[in-house]
Amino acid sequence: MNEPPPLPKALVEVRDVDRVFENVHAVRGLSFEIQRGQVVGFIGANGAGKTTTMRMMATLDLPTRGRIFINGEDVVQEPEKVRRLIGWMPDNYGTYSYMTVFEYLDFFARSYGFKKAERTARVKEVMDFADLTVLADRPMDKLSKGMGQRLCFGRMLLPDPELLILDEPAAGLDPKARLEFKNLVRLLAQRGKTLFISSHILSELGEMCDTLLFIDGGKLVYHGASETLKRGNGTDVHGALQFVVDVTVLGSSEGLKEWAALNEGWSFVEERRGGVRLALASDDEMRLAAGLRKMGLGGISVVEFRREERRLEDAFVEMLRKEGVKPKE
Numbered sequence: 059m060n061e062p063p064p065l066p067k068a069l070v071e072v073r074d075v076d077r078v079f080e081n082v083h084a085v086r087g088l089s090f091e092i093q094r095g096q097v098v099g100f101i102g103a104n105g106a107g108k109t110t111t112m113r114m115m116a117t118l119d120l121p122t123r124g125r126i127f128i129n130g131e132d133v134v135q136e137p138e139k140v141r142r143l144i145g146w147m148p149d150n151y152g153t154y155s156y157m158t159v160f161e162y163l164d165f166f167a168r169s170y171g172f173k174k175a176e177r178t179a180r181v182k183e184v185m186d187f188a189d190l191t192v193l194a195d196r197p198m199d200k201l202s203k204g205m206g207q208r209l210c211f212g213r214m215l216l217p218d219p220e221l222l223i224l225d226e227p228a229a230g231l232d233p234k235a236r237l238e239f240k241n242l243v244r245l246l247a248q249r250g251k252t253l254f255i256s257s258h259i260l261s262e263l264g265e266m267c268d269t270l271l272f273i274d275g276g277k278l279v280y281h282g283a284s285e286t287l288k289r290g291n292g293t294d295v296h297g298a299l300q301f302v303v304d305v306t307v308l309g310s311s312e313g314l315k316e317w318a319a320l321n322e323g324w325s326f327v328e329e330r331r332g333g334v335r336l337a338l339a340s341d342d343e344m345r346l347a348a349g350l351r352k353m354g355l356g357g358i359s360v361v362e363f364r365r366e367e368r369r370l371e372d373a374f375v376e377m378l379r380k381e382g383v384k385p386k387e
């Protein structure tokens with residue numbers, strides 16, 4: 059029996075892509091990969107090139123130079139195959155008055171080729187998933203921003219695409235709707251979907267994404283794990299990442315300051331009431347645990363410790379500074 063061909067390693071591969079409009083160089087030499095099952099945040103200021111990149115991935119626009127592959131299929135040469143793999147949620151979508159939520163989903167399910175019982179079952183499944191069942195008979199133009207967004211989400215999920223591309227989905231949502239949106243993202247990630255989500259507000263995406271891509275002036279300025287960004291508390295004089303640990307001790311913290319000076323990988327950052335902030339030149343939890351054990355053996359009574367999370371906004375600003383880019387509003 060013939061084995062099926064192996065799946066391409068990365069679900070998305072963007073290779074040295076440029077997009078030049080008449081007099082705007084919107085995307086410049088952009089390259090990145092997205093692995094299957096990841097939730098990726100695509101972050102950049104207004105005009106950074108996010109929508110242009112996403113539209114090219116979604117086969118709605120063509121690169122001026124470079125190539126984009128989705129599951130190994132070239133978006134320019136095989137747009138039909140690519141469209142079957144992706145769900146695209148634009149930042150704006152049209153509403154039809156006098157069409158209910160159910161009618162809208164049913165209409166799109168028909169256009170995706172679902173027939174009768176299968177169509178009814180699929181629309182029901184999507185309405186349940188996106189919490190739209192109670193809104194089934196509500197006219198589309200009577201939905202709140204959050205409800206409308208859930209409907210758009212539902213429509214995108216009808217053909218069960220593997221890759222979901224969402225352009226600014228959290229923009230304009232109130233806190234409750236934003237929470238509901240985060241839950242949907244979490245559920246989809248649990249089902250093994252790959253999500254590529256843009257925003258110009260870092261904190262909107264930080265918690266829900268495994269990986270972050272930062273774009274500025276059409277260029278990629280960072281691609282990495284969101285955890286690394288959050289935990290890394292800046293860099294030392296040599297540019298190496300540091301992780302700050304806040305340690306509370308019983309009694310004087312003088313002993314801990316001396317301990318940090320004598321132990322490799324550790325350094326003193328600052329003193330605070332009841333404790334000290336130390337930097338550890340590693341995010342290895344074993345090294346942190348070994349350090350805490352050594353403190354105890356050295357007669358230092360640690361009553362509490364906390365590895366600090368850096369605000370993603372600070373991380374972003376610092377990263378742009380390192381790249382020599384001035385952050386924009």
Ligand SMILES: Nc1ncnc2c1ncn2[C@@H]1O[C@H](COP(=O)(O)OP(=O)(O)OP(=O)(O)O)[C@@H](O)[C@H]1O
Nearest residue numbers: 079082084102103104105106107108109110111258
């Ligand atoms: N069709 C077009 N013709 C000319 N210029 C365009 C076109 N589409 C986008 N641009 C320009 O390309 C640049 C990148 O725009 P893009 O919409 O990709 O940015 P963005 O990061 O999505 O921003 P926003 O968050 O405001 O949507 C901008 O300078 C924009 O004005």
